[in-house]
Amino acid sequence: MIFDSHAHYDDEAFDLDRDELLNNLSDKGVCGIINCGVDIKTSEISIGFAEKYPFIRAAVGIHPQTANEAPSNYIDEIIRIAKDKKVVAIGEIGLDYYYDNTVREVQLEIFEKQLILANELNLPVIVHDREAHKDTLDLLKKHRPSGVVHCFSGRVEMMHEVVSLGMYIGLGGAVTFKNAKHPVAVAEQVPIDRFLLETDAPYMTPVPYRGKRCNSSHIIYTAAKIAEVRGMECNKVLSLARDNANRLFSLEL
DSSP, X not given: OEEEEEEOTTSGGGTTXXXXXXXXXXXXXXXEEEEEOSSHHHHHHHHHHHHHOTTEEEEEXXXXXXXXXXXXXXXXXXXXXXXXXXXXXXXXXXXXXXTOOSOHHHHHXXXXXXXXXXXXXXXXXXXXXXXXXXXXXXXXXXXXXXXXXXXXXXOHHHHHHHHHTTOEEEEOGGGGSTTOHHHHHHHHHSOTTSEXXXXXXXXXXXXXXXXXXXXXXXXXXXXXXXXXXXXXXXXXXXXXXXXXXXXXXXOOO
16 A cells, blocks of 8 residues: 655666566555656656556656756656656656755746646646745745645644645655654644655655665555554555545556
């Protein structure tokens, strides 16, 4: 019942054993994965994964950290590749004021244009928000897309605002980290029909494997922590997250 709503199996961390790992994930309970592009190249690679593996779907888009390298015709390129039947979302898109290696005005422009495009294509968005809560929320309120704020790092109050827009909250390995006050509070209070589980593989590996390469099977540890704080069975958390992901992305995985 493991549905990983956000992964990057195109990352070089998987170069040595990618096929072996992906071929074995279904044996570890993984039923669905959304592989997220961060630029045109990785978006096309994500589509290739989805064509090869029946449990993978693709998200396509321009990440804020790659915005400087986006081609001038990036919207046309996204439209071209988003026509593929394996594409279920526009993402990973958003704002990143932590690294700040792209001028904020450029980030804001590219994020907003992709939000508009997602609405035109009737596709949900997968949103990256790192230390850019206000600007992210302002644009989500302005354009009101369907979608998920992945690796959610805001407070409970922001979670409620995001949910009030009809969007979902992505919960990952951070809920297992020591002193993870806000992620745990959000995991405890998010409505049960508005959360997704994710890895951000190969990153954000949950305890007890923190510091090592993450893969989709590690979601079980995130689910176990959420089950603990909510007083639920782990399998129930996995089932709810799977159903929520299938609903958001219009799938049956």
